[in-house]
Amino acid sequence: MIQSDTRLQVMWNRLLAVVEEQGQALIRAAFSPIVRECGDISAGIFDAKGRMLAQAVTGTPGHINTMAEAVKTLCVRFAQSDMKPGDIYMTNDPWIASGHLNDFLLMMPVFYRDQVIGYTACTSHLVDLGGLGMGPEGSDIFDEGLLIPPCKLVSQGEVNALLLEIVKANSREPIANEGDIYALIACCEAGSDRLVQMMREFDISDLRALSDYIIETSRRGTLAAIAALPKGTWRHVLRVDGYDDEIELHAALTIADDHLLLDFDGTASCVGKGINVPLNYATAYSVFALRCIIGADIPNNAGSLDPFRVTGPKGCILNAQPPAPVAMRHTLGQMTPDLVYGCLSQALPDRVPAEGASCMYDLPLRHAPEATDQFALELVFNGGTGARPRIDGLSATAFPSGVWGSQIETTEAVAPVLFHRRELRQDSGGAGRFRGGLGQHIELSATKNQDLMLFLSVERIKNPASGRDGGLDGAPGRITVQPGNRHLPGKGEVRIRAGETLSFETPGGGGFGLPEHRSEDAILTDVQSGLVSHEQAQNLYRRQK
């Protein structure tokens, strides 16, 4: 006899493969650099109740949970009885989709034998939605561009042409936007076709038994992982640079028998620039950080995500309310793992890494307004990750985001810039028994006699990554213009004049454990490799006799 659990498991594997296929198809067709370099997309399959069954593991964690919640919201907004085969719904509302206007979410009901048996959904980052463009300078959401509330984009296979025209008319990149929206539609349809194909192949008429199996198995596994944790409430405060003034992020993490609750109560209020974070996005990165430690081997779905709950007072900077500007919500959103780990490390001191650079070091460069040679570059250079409890941090490596760094040769091919340096920053990794990862040092200038415009939104200039368990802090980021050694703040618009050189030093990760406990071999290797200077080896790692 065919054992039914094996069949269910085979179907589960199939769903996981289908969402990955959808994700790959979306990335291949994408126009937005952030999508192709970072895989900033999401694809998922949902049951008829809107419960997420499978989600692609894509480049960035910004869609974890976000998409699961978004589909639930749309399922409440639109009655299933009104849905027709070939319908597709859409929104880019930051508080529903993924935290800023660039992320478009599409959802399609899947019909089988005239019934809605589930949904497919996908999200992708579009290049430009008008407004002030992607940057922190907007003072409310209306400055940031076009917001499309949940609506029907495709009706029984017919695309709403007016809607598409509105999206194009409100963008600096209308053709790319149209291309990306069609890619999203194709992604929904392909997922729907594959799902129906699977149901035929396995001869099932609905997803009930399968979704119960997936969700229950995952919930059980997650609860077992939670059961093994110490119980209680742990608090932490993380100080971050902010836009003009420094900001305190507060969290209390409660580990209960059957769930985890993260509460941002005490966190500072929203600010007047677009670094505010809707709760869905803060939740995505917080839950990602928790799931790296707790039940990392269980796929994301309604069952594995359900025990992770996140809340925060409305209006705090991690639960921004409309019409707050949110375009650069990732700057602080990506700091939430360090906030969460500050709590979790108290409960699990030997499993949680030290703080890292965390926020990705974007280097968006554009031509100056008066320049004839027009270009736009979205470069990313990462700092170091925090040291792990049993191993050094990773140098110049993205965490928590999954963004890819840029290559010098391909960058110089598409923009009039020349790099003079890209090397690891000696001594930038926080000292410790295990050393923090090193940041990197970039130097560049314009190749032509024209100015460059730089749009900064980075963290850890004033507040470096803290070490843990006696480990020392990593080096803070440092952005200067030479000659003249002009220090730049981490946020805002900067003009780099022709002939000047921009020096961009990314932060190092914090160390873990007391530096004097680092092994002689490891110190020697660091010095021989030039990662640590003789002076730092003497000063920070000298043994206490």
Added chain:
Amino acid sequence: MIHTDGLRLAIDIGGTFTDTVLLNRASDVVATAKTPTTPQRPALGALAGAAHVLDDAGADWRHVTGLIHGTTLATNALIERRGAATATITTHGFRDILEIAYERRYSQYAIDLVKPDLIVPRTHSLTIGGRMDVSGHEVSPLDEAHVAALATELKALEVEAVAICLLHSYANPAHELRLRDLLALHAPDLVVSLSHEVSPEAREFDRLCTTIANAYVQPLMAGYLQDFETRFRQKGLSCPILMMTAGGGMTTLETAARLPIRLVESGPAGGAILAARIAEATSEASVLSFDMGGTTAKLCLIDDFRPQTARKFEISRAERFIRGSGMPVRIPVIEMIEIGAGGGSIASVDRLGRLQVGPHSAGSDPGPAAFGKGGDKPTVTDADLTLGLIEPARFAEGRLKIDPDAAHDALNRDVGGPLALGPDQAAFAISEIVDESMAGAGRMHAVESGKDLGNRLMIAFGGNGPLHATRVARRAQMRRILIPRDPGVGSAVGFLHAPVSYEVIRSRHTRLDTLDTKGLNQFFDAMQAEAEQVVRSGAPDAPLLQRRVAYMRYHGQGHEIEIKLPNRALTHSDVGALKAAFEVEYSRQFSRVVPGMVIEILNWGLAVSSPPPAHLTCPEVPRLHRAVPTGSRQILCDLTGRWRSADVFNRADLAPGAELTGPALIVEAQTTTFVSADFNATVDGHGNIWLTQQQEAQK
């Protein structure tokens, strides 16, 4: 009576076995041998295999007019870290190209992730002043005064090889060439690899990695190739020896010794070449080759009789089957997806109660539990045995004693117990999981390539390919399968069907609408001269074929599409046709074009090859006749999950035109073809078995 004139020999040295195949002038297999690989002196094992097949054919060395050799030696040297002590020299200010890489973790949730070891430690990475810009113009001159100091440093580091990779050297190699010449004055014994020769493509990290990998194995491979040639010459071999490359072509010993990185992964390429030639002979334009062995399964898409190619693959992954966890190597390769699913793949139950099969493998040593060689973990082979699909007495021609009870015990303990299943059900479940994972990998690979699996013919070979073909095909919605002759040594047979060829891919960034055809034609002339020189040395008299391509994309996209170019100088009037060709292919892959978008080209390719050896022919299929089974076995049906009787046939007995209906087992020396109950089988005039799924058996 065997004609001993014009025999050709193929030798495929793998990690465990060396496969040797002898073909006659008509490209029929005359003899095959599987001998143990001799890792200390691989040429010895090759000689043993060659002597074996020549003996079988009653021929001797004089009759051999061609020898084609493929080896995993370079691959294994990279995996086992047995290469030379290697240093790098990069542009001043860019010492950490290797350390920084793509700034990325290959596994999103792995907090304790360790990055792959990229061979050269930071202590061995040196730099030199001098800079080219993206167009190949010199920004600052090479710091020639520093070369003596570099040579001293290299001596102090006691390195044998050095990889030189300067920024934009693909656009202007002057600094790399000058540095090599100056270094030779100070350190004449140093083996030097130059990035613009090994891999002239933009993207400094990939190019540096490729150059390092080449430098690292070069001393070892040069020594090996010399030893191999000497030993075969001593035996009396007089014909040229050609080496199989990852790109599916053959090259000379001289080129192989200079660019040994091109030999990596050449064995599996042979299988894809064989499948492509069979596709051509049978006029099958859409094919998936499915090569399942003891450790992994390899899938390759073949369209219009050409295996899909790629410009990049990964070696020495930190996690073998996780993409991005290894070292990128940018050379022209036959693109294959490799997954950890083979006969030796181990089954286990994870803490969620989910059955997992692979990627860990018991290999052939200790091997599956049933081999009784110390392996006690249940494997795919143990499951197939329990399902009745393998006849214990005839497995590996009876040379291996098979213990079905040991298979049962292992299945019970590691799978049946935790999942509350009997051994039959456990075996059934293992088959379901592993077959689904292979079918899933195939579907995924097709999607990533902008292609579809449905309607493709599967060509299955390898020790386990014919056994799992119907089960995998059904899950991938594929309805037709072909099992070639000698499927167990398919890769070596494939070598004998490869042309002498060389491919160059080079970066030159341009927009299609402002194409500088004059500059581009000169650029292609240089590539053609380079490729022809290599091919001429291996095929002095043959008329040469050429293939030119451009890798095009819309400005702003990351994914490039390969577009064929005419084999001649381009003029401005070609631009319209190129745009149209791009749009046709783009809309085929993405269902629509994007009007108004600028099209750009970053890379250009040119391949020169000799015509492929003798065209395979497929005689007309004679009148069908029912085949006569030699017996029957009880098998657990993969459709119903119930035990039933299956006919057993000897493949050697099946004449052209033989026809049979599943469930059935067709047994031969190195493998068994399993014909599921929903398939029937016929044998064509060339001895290929065709498996076809029956309409009525479909749901």
